[in-house]
């Protein structure tokens with residue numbers, strides 16, 4: 001009986017000293033374990049018999065029970081105290097100064113795209129979305145581009161399964177818009193988007209680039225209106241100082257066709273590496289909609305006429321901001337982007 005009392009007191013004393021949950025668990029493991037002091041006492045029971053055995057067994061149970069109960073109580077109290085301390089330590093001090101977040105910047109591509117769209121919307125154009133993944137028909141055939149035309153070559157165009165292509169020009173939207181109208185009524189739309197060509201990337205070429213297509217179809221639309229429209233666009237985009245010029249050109253889907261140049265922003269027209277010494281940079285192709293294109297897409301060319309143009313978004317951005325390398329537009333280098341702030 002003395003042994004039992006001693007074991008209990010030793011256990012209680014150690015529990016008294018233990019303050020953290022870890023220490024309490026250690027005491028618990030030591031005293032209540034299979035090879036602990038109480039287990040040893042139970043083993044002694046074998047040597048006894050009858051009433052003595054029962055009384056001795058009861059005493060061990062009670063002593064072990066008392067220690068176990070006190071252990072659990074103290075353990076629970078210690079655990080909740082430690083949890084409270086942890087939560088207090090984690091308290092967020094909202095008066096501390098925050099870490100400043102980096103400011104994002106709009107890519108100049110989209111700054112220019114927004115401006116181009118605004119200019120044409122202010123002239124009464126509707127905006128329609130084309131498809132990045134196009135069919136060969138809309139991208140080439142319905143634009144009067146002959147089957148042997150070099151632009152169709154797989155070395156120039158990204159072909160996809162089932163007659164698909166990544167559109168090489170936003171002109172692909174022309175057929176879709178005309179067909180949606182069922183060959184009747186006026187059209188005055190722009191269609192901006194990304195285009196893709198198998199070009200080697202260099203200072204002035206990128207395998208992805210942006211265009212804004214314009215398409216106007218009505219009864220009696222003339223080339224003079226196209227010129228007037230593009231002059232307004234160029235003046236709003238580049239300012240009164242920049243000059244523009246029209247050069248006759250060739251596209252299968254316009255007749256006649258023109259290319260429009262803007263005087264080089266870098267050298268002011270004297271000639272530099274950016275404009276390849278010419279003083280001019282081409283920004284768009286345009287022309288009167290070819291009668292075949294009108295016909296193939298449901299419009300009667302003896303009743304309707306129209307004009308179309310395709311503005312290079314990247315080229316305009318390069319000119320406006322004096323960007324020395326088209327690849328910068330797509331590199332997403334934060335140092336480059338941070339130069340462009342939205343007004």
Ligand code: PHE
Nearest residue numbers: 169171285286287308309310
């Ligand atoms: N799609 C032509 C190009 O990518 C540009 C263009 C559009 C020309 C509309 C005429 C009319 O070069």
